[in-house]
Amino acid sequence: MLKKSLMLLAVAAVSLCFFGPAAFSQEDMKNVPNEVFGAPRRPAAVFPHDAHNEKAQIEDCAVCHHGGKDGKMDKEDMTAGTACVECHPVAGAPGQTSLMRAFHKQCVGCHLERKAGPVACGQCHVNK
Amino acid sequence: MSTIADRRIEDAGLEAGIARLTPEKIKKTIEAVLAGECGARLKTYIETCVRCGMCAKACHYYMSHKDPSYAPVGKVKQTMWEIINKKGDVTPEFIHQCAQVAYTECNLCRRCMHYCPLGIDTAYIMSVVRRICHKLGVTPQYIQDTAHSHSATMNQMWVKDDEWIDTLFWQEDEARDEMPNLRIPLDKEGADFMYSVIAPEPKFRTQLIYQAAYIFNAAGLNWTMPSFPGWDNSNMAMFTGDSEIMARIERQHFEAAQRLRVKRIVMGECGHAFRAVYDMGNRWLGWKWHPVPVVHSIEFFWELLTSGKIKIAQKYPGPVTVHDPCNTIRGRGLMDKLREVVNMICDGIVEMHPNREHNYCCCAGGGVINCGPPFKNVRIVGNKIKAEQLKATGVKTCVAPCHNCHGGLDDIIHKFDVGMELKFLGDIIYQCMEKPEAE
Amino acid sequence: MNQLYDLAVGPLTWLAIGVFVIGSLYRLAAMYAMAKKKDGPYLTYMSWRFSLRSIMHWITPFGSLGWKENPALTIVTFIFHICLILVPIFLMSHIVLWDQFKGISYPALPDGAADLMSVAVILACLYFIWRRVSDPTVKFVTSCQDWTVLILVLLTFCTGFLSYHQIGSSLVMTTLHILCGEAMLIAIPFTRLSHMIFGLFTRAYIGSEFGNVRKARDW
Numbered sequence: 001m002l003k004k005s006l007m008l009l010a011v012a013a014v015s016l017c018f019f020g021p022a023a024f025s026q027e028d029m030k031n032v033p034n035e036v037f038g039a040p041r042r043p044a045a046v047f048p049h050d051a052h053n054e055k056a057q058i059e060d061c062a063v064c065h066h067g068g069k070d071g072k073m074d075k076e077d078m079t080a081g082t083a084c085v086e087c088h089p090v091a092g093a094p095g096q097t098s099l100m101r102a103f104h105k106q107c108v109g110c111h112l113e114r115k116a117g118p119v120a121c122g123q124c125h126v127n128k
Numbered sequence: 129m130s131t132i133a134d135r136r137i138e139d140a141g142l143e144a145g146i147a148r149l150t151p152e153k154i155k156k157t158i159e160a161v162l163a164g165e166c167g168a169r170l171k172t173y174i175e176t177c178v179r180c181g182m183c184a185k186a187c188h189y190y191m192s193h194k195d196p197s198y199a200p201v202g203k204v205k206q207t208m209w210e211i212i213n214k215k216g217d218v219t220p221e222f223i224h225q226c227a228q229v230a231y232t233e234c235n236l237c238r239r240c241m242h243y244c245p246l247g248i249d250t251a252y253i254m255s256v257v258r259r260i261c262h263k264l265g266v267t268p269q270y271i272q273d274t275a276h277s278h279s280a281t282m283n284q285m286w287v288k289d290d291e292w293i294d295t296l297f298w299q300e301d302e303a304r305d306e307m308p309n310l311r312i313p314l315d316k317e318g319a320d321f322m323y324s325v326i327a328p329e330p331k332f333r334t335q336l337i338y339q340a341a342y343i344f345n346a347a348g349l350n351w352t353m354p355s356f357p358g359w360d361n362s363n364m365a366m367f368t369g370d371s372e373i374m375a376r377i378e379r380q381h382f383e384a385a386q387r388l389r390v391k392r393i394v395m396g397e398c399g400h401a402f403r404a405v406y407d408m409g410n411r412w413l414g415w416k417w418h419p420v421p422v423v424h425s426i427e428f429f430w431e432l433l434t435s436g437k438i439k440i441a442q443k444y445p446g447p448v449t450v451h452d453p454c455n456t457i458r459g460r461g462l463m464d465k466l467r468e469v470v471n472m473i474c475d476g477i478v479e480m481h482p483n484r485e486h487n488y489c490c491c492a493g494g495g496v497i498n499c500g501p502p503f504k505n506v507r508i509v510g511n512k513i514k515a516e517q518l519k520a521t522g523v524k525t526c527v528a529p530c531h532n533c534h535g536g537l538d539d540i541i542h543k544f545d546v547g548m549e550l551k552f553l554g555d556i557i558y559q560c561m562e563k564p565e566a567e
Numbered sequence: 568m569n570q571l572y573d574l575a576v577g578p579l580t581w582l583a584i585g586v587f588v589i590g591s592l593y594r595l596a597a598m599y600a601m602a603k604k605k606d607g608p609y610l611t612y613m614s615w616r617f618s619l620r621s622i623m624h625w626i627t628p629f630g631s632l633g634w635k636e637n638p639a640l641t642i643v644t645f646i647f648h649i650c651l652i653l654v655p656i657f658l659m660s661h662i663v664l665w666d667q668f669k670g671i672s673y674p675a676l677p678d679g680a681a682d683l684m685s686v687a688v689i690l691a692c693l694y695f696i697w698r699r700v701s702d703p704t705v706k707f708v709t710s711c712q713d714w715t716v717l718i719l720v721l722l723t724f725c726t727g728f729l730s731y732h733q734i735g736s737s738l739v740m741t742t743l744h745i746l747c748g749e750a751m752l753i754a755i756p757f758t759r760l761s762h763m764i765f766g767l768f769t770r771a772y773i774g775s776e777f778g779n780v781r782k783a784r785d786w
Contacts, residue, residue: 101667104666105667120742122730167605168606169772179713180640196708201708202704202707202708242632243633245770247769247770247773247774248773407781
């Protein structure tokens with residue numbers, strides 16, 4: 001029963017992520033969508049997509065929306081429009097970085113590298 | 129709240145000792161002891177103590193005064209921590225304080241080990257302080273005299289060789305009035321056991337030798353006593369910190385037994401002597417266990433009574449209470465046998481609380497009573513808690529199978545009007561046993 | 568501040584863990600070597616059976632005379648130590664960092680429970696502080712180092728609590744929290760906190776001596 005509803009939820013979340021970019025304008029994106037986690041233990045990470053990219057001067061979507069094959073990241077392959085969870089399942093597996101880890105590495109990793117942007121837990125997962 | 133500096137006591141030995149000290153000598157001696165004789169035990173004890181103060185309630189001195197400077201950890205603070213923190217750069221007056229704390233305010237009874245979560249052996253730390261004081265020649269006069277006696281005569285009370293034999297003949301003679309064929313067999317090779325006593329017995333408690341001889345003869349035992357040095361099982365050098373003399377005494381004692389080819393050593397009702405023979409001497413001499421098995425009177429009487437070699441004609445009247453001496457209870461776990469013996473010879477036990485391994489100390493042991501008159505009052509008022517414990521039983525008799533305990537309890541019984549008589553197991557057994565008809 | 572955070576979660580973490588692990592192992596090995604050299608007559612009485620017997624009694628609340636006679640301290644100290652060990656290991660935020668940097672993941676405590684346990688540690692520290700100030704015996708023997716390690720634990724848990732509840736600047740609080748935690752780890756082998764390393768052994772020794780030689784209880 002629980003498994004079934006989780007599956008349903010996952011399918012719903014995946015389709016939302018998939019069609020999301022087409023259906024909604026990126027300007028409306030304020031958080032990293034976290035519905036796919038089921039019952040997340042922290043508030044969704046603050047992420048105003050367009051403002052962030054403008055400030056960070058990111059033009060190329062592939063900087064974040066990368067592709068990859070056989071567990072190897074491919075920065076050339078632009079995958080905007082594909083839901084992150086497609087390649088990064090919630091529960092990681094060998095060769096597949098888990099979704100949470102992918103997010104954390106993606107965001108915090110870059111912020112640490114560029115010495116700019118939020119890095120501590122509470123800076124992104126802001127309590128309401 | 130006071131500190132050791134506020135309760136300085138004049139003692140000829142301590143004063144003369146510190147008068148001879150120089151800062152260089154103190155530092156050199158301390159460094160030699162810490163580096164040469166101490167190791168991981170002292171280091172971990174000093175380092176891991178979290179200063180929680182839980183041990184305070186373990187100590188009868190603290191319980192009697194409620195003064196932090198009497199808590200086990202308080203004593204360590206006023207001595208060893210200071211010595212280590214200052215790397216031995218301490219004054220002669222400070223050494224006086226160390227000696228007064230270590231020799232006269234700690235009985236090495238090891239009760240605090242039941243209070244320390246980390247299992248820190250405060251008695252050991254105090255022994256190291258004593259060792260330093262001994263090496264500096266700062267020891268209370270009275271106990272030092274007994275250590276000198278050990279060194280010169282191999283017994284504690286300056287008993288000369290002929291006096292020892294003479295005393296045994298005298299007691300044998302006395303006892304023959306009661307049991308005509310009684311013998312105190314001297315130097316009987318191959319006997320089942322050698323009976324050893326502390327020197328105060330021939331010196332001023334000869335009736336204890338009489339009683340023991342009577343009991344052993346009545347039970348038809350094959351026993352002996354040495355006519356030569358090694359007969360005294362007491363060991364005050366152990367308490368002054370004179371480990372070298374301590375070991376000489378223990379070796380002599382064991383060698384006396386080996387020379388007589390006895391199967392084992394039976395020791396009289398003394399606690400500190402048992403500690404020396406059972407726990408201390410063998411270690412210093414490099415033996416893990418004892419070359420000759422060692423049995424304390426409590427256990428030996430238990431054997432005699434349970435095997436029926438001694439029968440009790442009429443039990444000692446009235447309920448009694450039992451004092452658990454630290455060296456045979458915390459030191460050897462004889463609490464059950466002690467109670468079984470007392471139940472076989474007396475009319476019931478009214479327990480003190482706390483008891484068994486948790487029993488409060490008599491405040492005489494550890495060499496404290498042997499430090500003599502200058503410190504007598506300290507140890508008596510420092511054991512009010514024991515007097516209250518005794519009083520609370522409401523009985524008229526206390527069985528205490530240890531000489532030091534007798535000394536300490538006797539003093540507090542008088543000081544605090546407890547109104548109680550003290551008995552050795554041997555006293556009661558001799559009085560209540562079935563006696564062969566005197567002709 | 569980002570750079571300090573980077574330093575704290577990166578190199579300093581490894582430094583702290585390295586000093587803690589290698590330092591502890593070194594101290595244990597050195598102490599054992601010293602015991603073998605200098606405390607031979609005592610080491611020889613060590614026994615697994617009596618060591619464990621003693622430790623079992625002493626890690627049981629009210630399992631020994633000392634615990635029974637100090638009931639308030641016993642309750643606080645057990646809660647304190649249990650929480651102090653469990654929270655840092657099983658806190659989700661910590662596991663997430665393991666996951667992020669090393670891909671290591673394991674079950675975490677529920678947030679509410681971890682929060683309560685942290686509060687318990689803070690309250691326990693306050694109790695210990697109160698005791699050090701108000702109990703004459705403890706006050707008499709308290710030294711600078713006792714304060715340092717106690718404050719260090721208190722600060723670590725306070726900043727952790729504030730970070731979790733996002734009171735004050737998240738970045739500053741989290742960075743402080745990490746630095747305090749690292750200071751604590753580094754302090755373990757070299758301060759009174761070393762009772763974490765040696766405590767079991769001192770207890771084991773006295774347990775062995777009481778069980779093996781003295782045939783008596785030591786609890």
